[in-house]
Structures are given as C-alpha cells and as structure tokens.
Amino acid sequence: MIALVALALCLQAREPSPVGEVVVHSRGGHFRAALAKAPGQERVPDAIARWKLVVSDAEGHALWSCFHPAPGPTQRFFLAQDASRLAVVDTVYGDAQPVVTLRLGEDVQRVFGGQLGMDPNRVRALGSQGTWLADVDEPVRFAWTLGPFGPLQLLDLECFDGVVRRIDLASGLPLHAGGGRVPVRVEPVFVEESVPPSVVPAVTSASAPSEVFGDEGLVVTISGTHPNPGWRIFAFALEPGGPDGRTLVISPRAKPPMPGGLQIQKVEPYTVEATLRGLPPGEHVIQVLGLDGPVKPPLVVLVRTGGIAAMLAVQGGILGLDERITLFENGTVAIESNRPERESLHYAAPRLHAAALAELSKLPPIPPGPTRAGADFMRYELTWKQGERWHTLAGDDGNVRGELRRAIDAVLAVANER
Secondary structure, rough: HHHHHHHHHHHHHHHOOOOOOOEEEOOOEEEEEEEEEEOOOOOOHHHHHHHEEEEEEEEOOOOEEEEEEEOOOEEEEEEEEOOEEEEEEOOOOOOOEEEEEEOOOOEEEEEEEHHHHHHHHHHHHHOOOOOOOOOOOOEEEEEEEEOEEEEEEEEEEEOOOOOOEEEEOOOOOOOOOOOOOOOOOOOOOOOOOOOOEEEOOOEEEEEEOOEEEOOOEEEEEEEEEEEOOOOEEEEEEEEOOOOOOOOOEEEEEEEOOOOOOOOOOOOOEEEEEEEEEEEOOOOEEEEEEOOOOOOOOOEEEEEEOOEEEEEEEEOOOOOOEEEEEEEEEOOOOEEEEEOOOOOEEEEOOOOHHHHOOOOOOOOOOOOOOOOOOOOOOEEEEEEEEOEEEEEEEEEEOOOHHHHHHHHHHHHHHHHHHO
C-alpha cells in the first residue's frame, strides 16, 4: 500500500503544471479571445490535451471558435481589432519555422521566419535568450491602411534590427511579398488573341472623371472610328507604361466583320467604356493608346478609398474645430482633425457604429430649414450612401434637428468614443 502511494506521488510530481487559460482582448476591449482546455480535458497533461479557442464580443456572445494547439512557452497571443484573426507570435526565430500564425476558425496562415527578410545570421547572433522582436513596449501591434475597397488591417512587427515589418491579415503575406495588394484589371479584359486577329482601332478622344471611389470602378470613355461598318470592340488590354512604369496604358481591341459579306468603305464612329478596378488610393495617370499612338493629354485621376458609409465635416465652435469623420462599412472610423490628439484610423465600438448606420438608413434627404444667428454654432455637412446613391445635407446648430440631428449625433458618438 505504501509503495502504491509513493508511486502515485511520483507520477503526480512528474506531470507538468497546467498552463491555465490564456485570455487576450482586442484594442478597445470590444472582443475577447480565451484559449483553455476543452471540457473534459482538465486533468489531461497540457501537451496532449485538446484545447479550445473561443472568440466572443464584449457581451460574451461567441463569434467563432475552434480547436487550437496547446500554448507554447515562447508564444504570445494577440487579437485583431475586429476579432477577425488571432495572431500567435513565437519569439524564437527559425528560418523554416512559423514565427507568426494567423487563425480564423479552421483557416490557418503561417508566416515563416525566412519570409520576413531579416538577416538570419544577425538573428542567430542574439543567442538562445534573444528574440527577433525589438525591445520596446509594443513590438507587436495591429494597424490599418487604406485600400481600394476600404481599410485593411495589418499586423505590425517591430523587429530587433529597427525595421517594422507588416503582414496583411487577410492574405497572411508580408507587404513586401504581395500582402495587401489588389489586382488591377480592366473590364472587359483582353485575354488572348482571337481568330481572325483583333486590332487596335483608331482612337480620337478619351475621358474619365477626375475623382472616383476605389470600390466603384473607374469608367474611361473612349471614342474613335472604324474603317467600315461591322467592326466591334470586345475587350481592352492593360499594361504598364511611362518612364517609371507607373502609367496605366489602355488599348481597345476590335474584331473585324465576319468574312463573306459586302464590305462598305465607310468610316464608322464608335464610343465605348472601359472600367478599371482595383486601383489603390492615390493619384493615377491613365494613357489610352490607339492605332495612331497615345491620346493626349493623359488622364489624371484621384482614387479615394472605397467602402465608405458616411462622411461628416464639422467646423466652427469656440475652439475653431475643423474635422472630417469617415465611417466605413467594415466598422472602422477615420478622423482628420486639427486636434492632433484625435486617433486617425481605428476600429469603432460595434454598437455605436451599428447605431449610426441605423440612423443614416432612415434619414430622408430633406434640407434643414432656416437657421438662427450664432457666432459659436457648429456647422455640419453630412454625406451618406443609401443603396447606390449618395446624399448630402448641410446645416448648423441653429437648424439641424430631428432625424438629421440624431444621425449627426450618432456619427459624432462613434468618433468621440474611447
């Protein structure tokens, strides 16, 4: 009996102490991720137990869950601002080992040490106690950048060599390796040569709007002539051009009429539209190429980020506020302000964001009535999208009331939340 008790005590002493539950919160505290042993696995050794990951909102409602490997002693856990990914960062470097793992349910993406572009010899020189992360307060953090279809979330890694390396959460790729990129294409796209071969027709003019949202597509209107009736433009080719290769060159492709018919020698004008999609935010130069060469001058277009639900410009007041608030459909909010302490782009409180969208959805585009005089009045200009149409209303504290007041206050509540 004494021997059995001694054996039991020996086995108990050899079992490693439990890691316990790993709990992390997203920035802002809107979401929570908890990694713990699955029910019924509490007495199973950590290394061989089944672990369950549960991501929930601030009210405790589960958003997604999955089984997950046991947490390692050199791993650190981070939850994306919108709870779309759990990032597991291993502080121990390995060229062919995953140093970052991004998980959304069963969807797992791994970033290996060699993909980050660090000097492996310098990392190894840190020794067994070293880490490839910088010795700062927050070497791992989430950030946002503007893309053609709205803000994109990134994982920023501040490394020991002083370089901040960024990973696109959606693709799991470092930015320098193609992460965050959206293919730029023209529609209808020219894929391959046909029979009979297509030709580039004569182009006399081209036009495009000076400004466009990235998620709406840029429509380029092209006019020209065909040598006789029966020709038709069926696609457009797209290629880089200019001295720096950053000019987008569009050339229409036309098919001749079917053989066997009577050919009439008559010049026939045409007008067609090419739609560019995937252009990143910023200024772009578009060059249309026809039979006789490029159409001059080239088109210069400003592409703004897409995915916008509403924009509110606020000016005035005693302190001379000048601010522009942009609500995005994916739950983020951008603030451009003459108050430097305002955070520029972050994930908004989900309840406040949903409340603002609800107020905007029932807002009729009816201008406010006459205003009263007031030197310290705030002036507002609200632009919002309903379906495919944009609406704009402007007013101030003297005439903004009712549904418009509630909508403006809801947008301000999103921007002012901390």
